[in-house]
Amino acid sequence: MTERRYPAVVIDHGKVQHNVKTVCDWCQEEGIFVAGVIKGANGMVSVAEDYVAGGAKMIASSRLEQLKRCKEKNLGVPLMMIRVPMMSELSELVQIADYSLNSEIATLRALDKAAADQGKIHNVVLMADLGDLREGFFDSEELVATAKEVEDTLPHLHLAGVGTNLGCYGSVMATEDKMQDLAEIAEAVEKEIGRPLEIVSGGATSSLMGVFGKYMPKKINMLRIGAAILTGPLEDMCTCYGYSEMNALSDEAFTLEAQVIEVKKKASHPIGQLGVDAFGQKPEYVDRGIRTRALVAIGRADYGDIGDLVPTILGMEVIGASGDHTILDIEDVKEPIKVGDIITFKLKYSAILRVTGSENVKRFERSK
Numbered sequence: 001m002t003e004r005r006y007p008a009v010v011i012d013h014g015k016v017q018h019n020v021k022t023v024c025d026w027c028q029e030e031g032i033f034v035a036g037v038i039k040g041a042n043g044m045v046s047v048a049e050d051y052v053a054g055g056a057k058m059i060a061s062s063r064l065e066q067l068k069r070c071k072e073k074n075l076g077v078p079l080m081m082i083r084v085p086m087m088s089e090l091s092e093l094v095q096i097a098d099y100s101l102n103s104e105i106a107t108l109r110a111l112d113k114a115a116a117d118q119g120k121i122h123n124v125v126l127m128a129d130l131g132d133l134r135e136g137f138f139d140s141e142e143l144v145a146t147a148k149e150v151e152d153t154l155p156h157l158h159l160a161g162v163g164t165n166l167g168c169y170g171s172v173m174a175t176e177d178k179m180q181d182l183a184e185i186a187e188a189v190e191k192e193i194g195r196p197l198e199i200v201s202g203g204a205t206s207s208l209m210g211v212f213g214k215y216m217p218k219k220i221n222m223l224r225i226g227a228a229i230l231t232g233p234l235e236d237m238c239t240c241y242g243y244s245e246m247n248a249l250s251d252e253a254f255t256l257e258a259q260v261i262e263v264k265k266k267a268s269h270p271i272g273q274l275g276v277d278a279f280g281q282k283p284e285y286v287d288r289g290i291r292t293r294a295l296v297a298i299g300r301a302d303y304g305d306i307g308d309l310v311p312t313i314l315g316m317e318v319i320g321a322s323g324d325h326t327i328l329d330i331e332d333v334k335e336p337i338k339v340g341d342i343i344t345f346k347l348k349y350s351a352i353l354r355v356t357g358s359e360n361v362k363r364f365e366r367s368k
Contacts, residue, residue, distance in 0.1 A: 005362045006259040006342065007298040009355045011041075013050050014368035015250040019229040020054025022248055026208070027223060028055075030216050035060040035080055037204070037226030040349055041254070042066070042356040045073050046365060051229070052077055058099070060224050064089060068096050082224055084127070084135045090114040099123040099160060099199075103135050105146050108154060115156035123160040124150065125199055128185050130178050132170040144188050151193040161199025162186050163222075167206035173241075174207040176215040183217035208237055212245050227349045230254060234310060234348050254352045256309065256345040256361075258296035258326065263339055265292050268329075278322045291331040296343055299324040302358040308351035312344045 024034050035058035036051030038044065043066025048059050052075050059075060061067050062083035070079055078098040085093050085100055085107060091114045093100055102108055102124050115122040126143055129136030137143035143162070150159045164182050166174045179202055186200045202210065202220040205227040210216040227235050232249035269287040276282055279300070301323040303309060309318050315332035330337050337343075347355065355361045 004257075004364065006257055007296075007302065007355075007360065008257045008362040008364050009347075009352075010255045010257060010364045010366065011044070011047065012250075012253055012255075012366045013046065014366065015253040016047060016050040016229065017054045017368055019232055019249045019253055020051050020056060023208075023225055023228055024055035026211050026245070027225075030211050030214070031218060031221060032202070032211065032216065033057040033222050035082075035201075035222060035224045036229065037061065037082065037224050038066060038070070039063060039082075040226045040230045040353050042353065043069060044356065044363075045069050045075075048073070048075055054229075056225075060226075064092055064096055071096050078123075080125075080224075085111070091117070094118050094120055094122050097122075099125060101125050101127050101135070101163060103127045103129075103137055105149065108146070108150055108157060112154035112156045121156055121158050123158045125161045125163045125201060126150075126159070126189075128162060128164045128182060130164050130166065130172070130181055132164075132166045132168065132172040134165055134169040136164060140185050140188065143185060144192050147189045148192050159189075159193065159197070161197040161201060161222075162189055163199065163201030163224075164203055166203045167236075168204070174203050174210050176210065176213070179207070179210050179215065179217055179220060183219035186219050205235060205237060209241065209243060212243055230352050231347070231349045234346060251310075251346050254347050254356075255312075256298070256303070256347055256351070256355055257342050258298040258345070260294050260337060260339055260341045260343060261297045261325075262295040263292070263330070263337055265290050267291075283320070291329055293319075294328045294330045294337050294343075296326045296328065297324070298326055298361070300326075302355055302360050303347075303351040304354045305350060308348040310346040310348070312346060316343075318345075 034056045036056030037060045039061045041047040060080040060082045067079045080099040081097040127136035129138045200220045201222045232251040233246040234251045237243045238246035269285045300321045306318045317329040320327040
């Protein structure tokens with residue numbers, strides 16, 4: 001039996017598959033299929049397999065190296081590149097991915113040539129920027145004109161559909177009017193090219209609010225989902241927007257285990273003239289008197305923001321961290337905490353992304 005090493009991220013594949021199936025069932029009721037986004041778990045092929053087992057019809061990532069691993073594993077579903085491609089990677093993109101999201105005509109022309117060089121037809125989805133101000137055509141007329149050019153003059157590209165992204169940069173919500181805007185753009189494209197589109201992609205996890213609210217236009221038939229599956233009710237859909245439907249998902253698909261390396265009573269406010277911390281910031285400290293603290297051997301270099309860790313022990317607080325140490329207030333914890341103990345944390349999305357990619361954090365996987 002392999003000795004457990006720490007810190008460790010534990011992936012429970014049964015819980016991942018439960019989350020995938022639950023999300024896919026929600027979407028299927030509204031006529032929507034799911035492209036499972038694996039980038040939040042650093043493209044782990046075992047997680048991609050969970051997505052397929054749970055009902056995802058595509059596997060998607062913003063990283064070609066992650067899709068390449070999935071292609072080599074032959075998961076039996078199409079692969080989609082969801083970051084607008086760079087000119088320098090188009091040949092590799094055609095080799096690996098079946099679909100890609102696009103927003104520049106110059107890139108599409110070059111992509112057509114790359115596909116021609118390989119004797120392939122590559123599927124593209126044109127992105128509409130509906131106000132979140134990341135990728136996409138800001139002018140819907142430009143998108144429609146580009147769709148027409150792809151259809152008429154780029155024979156090695158197949159215009160599979162249109163899509164949008166909301167909530168990732170501009171925090172714009174996937175409201176009913178935004179979804180209707182996308183549906184109308186899709187209809188305009190279909191009128192221009194004279195045929196129906198196979199894909200109208202209404203966004204990512206944040207667009208589940210349209211599924212829960214039953215206001216998704218019939219035209220929208222695909223969502224690109226990652227965060228809801230990985231994080232469950234710790235995701236913004238529940239914590240920020242209060243969608244209780246998310247409670248049907250597990251928040252323990254990914255957990256972090258870290259070992260206690262020090263337990264002592266200490267002052268709760270630093271003593272001396274204060275400057276900046278290890279990250280050049282000036283935190284505010286609350287003087288709560290002498291408190292019992294524990295240090296665990298993992299830090300912000302591994303998981304990022306302390307707000308993305310949720311202790312599973314009642315009364316425990318994450319109060320700070322440096323690159324390699326995390327400080328816990330355990331004054332109000334009923335059970336004794338001692339050096340050598342293992343502390344388990346639930347993880348929000350950003351922490352999952354980081355710990356699954358940290359060479360300092362071991363991976364342990366539980367099969368279904």
